[in-house]
Amino acid sequence: MANVCATHTGGNTKNLEYLFSPKEVAIVGASGNKGSVGFTIFENFLKGGFGGRVYAVNPNRAAVQGKKAYKSILDIKGKIDLAVVVVPAKLVPLVYDQCVRKKVKAVIVISAGFSEIGEKKLTRNLQRMIDEHPNTRVVGPNCIGIFVPEHNLDTSFFEKSRMKRPRKGSVSFLSQSGAMGAVILDWASTQEFGFRKFVSYGNAMDVDEADLLEYLSKDRKTKVITAYLEGAKEGRKFFNIAKRTSLKKPIVVLKGGVTDEAHAATASHTGSLAGSAEVYEAVFRQAGIVRADNLLELFAFAKLLENEPLPKGNRVQIITNGGGFGIVATDAVVRAGLQLAKMSNKNKEAIKKKVPDTVTVNNPIDLTGDADVKRYVVSLKAALADDNVDMVVVIFLFTTPTLGSDLVRELAKVRKISKKPVVAISIGSKYTEKKLKDMEKLGLITFNYPSVAARALKGLSNYAQFLRENKKKC
């Protein structure tokens, strides 16, 4: 294992705060044509509750969506913190030059049409200008930009009728890909799950994943950093920042382009060098990054890391009222690389005294199909109190006639007495989904599939182990 305590060359976080909490914003390319990107972005600013001031820049219109339009950003009187640029690619250098002259602190270039489609000359030209003006920070091009629920700041070009936004929370998300960014925002809106800061940074011609990681590592309210990456612009810089950040908060990464075939496709996407799967796997492990193998895992890991305490080890106790469901969960737990906990005889006997003889008190604890709330309460309490148990998976067939309506409330109470991770699992239709929602509202994390829950617990456990092994060294 590499020395994770090494000091690192920091990311460049200069002026990045203007990306996430600007007071004065100009939308260059704000449009009155419904359905266009420039329309939606400007509309989202006007109607989305953004607290700062927003200006429309459009050389061809006197007004856009009822607001005065400026011919150029230079015509605006006041200072501008952030310019959001949605003009055709070939006009971007001109607009960028005006932003520099206006002393704009940060620029988000939404426009596509650069290296990702092989536009070499235009890309080179813009890159040179960006490099010459390090004080004007640039996100993009080829991105959907920033979303910060706290400030109702939202530069993504999706209509709210089509794409919902998540609520305020403590997960931040970096995405090289705009599509993956949009998908995760939309999905997260359906979950008991909140976002702190979201960035889709596209081609990373200035601000890259390492800079953003550095910035988020210092953002106190970001509890978990999640990311979709195809490649790091500067591998060493990324690694150094990631390993330091991991000691402070978890980083979950879904790496796109891990197979040779997908790797080849990334070149024509964000134009980044994706790097071999083996290299990334080693880098991620040494940096303490929790690696998600797919979208399902990315979501699961983020949810768990945001909400659950870290386990002391990897021993899992399973409690179920469905025998087969418990068997499937056992397979999932073992396959994920976790261990089945062995509860002490004392605690097992304590359960046995309070439940019928038909209950199997082992691992899984099978409360059987006629389980009532009491059996769950008794078992969960004993499992949480047992020194041989690090995490608990509680499985519910909510549909049985014997489970009373006080189930969710009672279990949420028991869950609070302990700092061990607990996840609940069930799947079904409306009734079951409602019960799961109720659980999440009371702070019990839920999953539909044992395999996904088990992988997520393994991610949590891996991160806890990284901290145990590395924190004391530094």
Place this chain on the structure above:
Amino acid sequence: MANVCATHTGGNTKNLEYLFSPKEVAIVGASGNKGSVGFTIFENFLKGGFGGRVYAVNPNRAAVQGKKAYKSILDIKGKIDLAVVVVPAKLVPLVYDQCVRKKVKAVIVISAGFSEIGEKKLTRNLQRMIDEHPNTRVVGPNCIGIFVPEHNLDTSFFEKSRMKRPRKGSVSFLSQSGAMGAVILDWASTQEFGFRKFVSYGNAMDVDEADLLEYLSKDRKTKVITAYLEGAKEGRKFFNIAKRTSLKKPIVVLKGGVTDEAHAATASHTGSLAGSAEVYEAVFRQAGIVRADNLLELFAFAKLLENEPLPKGNRVQIITNGGGFGIVATDAVVRAGLQLAKMSNKNKEAIKKKVPDTVTVNNPIDLTGDADVKRYVVSLKAALADDNVDMVVVIFLFTTPTLGSDLVRELAKVRKISKKPVVAISIGSKYTEKKLKDMEKLGLITFNYPSVAARALKGLSNYAQFLRENKKKC
């Protein structure tokens, strides 16, 4: 590879039709106590639209839920096709004896409390009686029994307000576990997915998985057989029947107890001998069984096998309007063991002529974020027509402003011109879920996650390969 064409010792299917289409049914243990199993089963018969005659047997009541109750099944005048037994375990032998004397054709013993909790004497006693009367077929004990939507036949003891039932269709499902059975019924009700025949058969003291497989292999309207198994009662019999059945229709199995730890737990569950993971893996492969590694895959495989044609090979073309989403799907396809298709230059040029230069026509075909319906139609048509493409994965970011409302309809039309498997992938909130539902209604199979879709296509492809390798031999 073993000789799959071998003649086999058949399963015992005598009188099994009375389980699935009885005319006269007696519920022994029908109850008036709301919340009890005997109440719910009887109520589901009375109110569920069952077309035959149903009798209540309850020695302690003159009437149950407003219907005359008989002291014993022997007191009923007419013949009885099926008895559903929900009495305490210790009374089951007595009730079974009465069923035999009444010449009942089939008995479903819902009651638990036999080998699964170590009740040796009672189990031995019942087993002896069952063995002596081979004409009275028994499902169970320790099960939830039968569900046949076509006849509104439903012996499961779940209230409909808690657990929904799937509609009529062509998938049949066998489950050793009642819990897994209940979960799959409930989940299936939320899908564009129909059931033909469902059996939860529990401890399998008479009718076992092999008998049921044999029966379903002959059931013309069953297109796909799915199963949750912990172990086969008679391995050789199961293998022989499975391999013959696989040549007629696909069998998808989720095997519970594949890890040593879970294997140990199965003994205390249905009392079956689960067998080692390696043995089952070999048996499944040789028998052409599509093996699901988890619940998520079981659902995905069943959905795909019910609806999609079989592919001629394993080459997949990906079409997307989100670059990153396409990369993730490429990783998923390659990791699942499928190949990326290489479309002919002719077909690629045909697409290029009809789309903007920004579109990458490769694999994935990246239609880019401003894709309209036409780009999808043109690409899907070309991919389906290409001899180098066996299956197509179409990814949608439905939320972009440029995708018109005619998308689903137009693609469903294109899909119909070809007999290649096509799956659509997207994930999001309400708007996206609605689009996916619309697609499924028009016969386009959808998934939320590329990893799940890819694994399901691999299952489809494996089954197609099994048929290619074995059908000609027989």
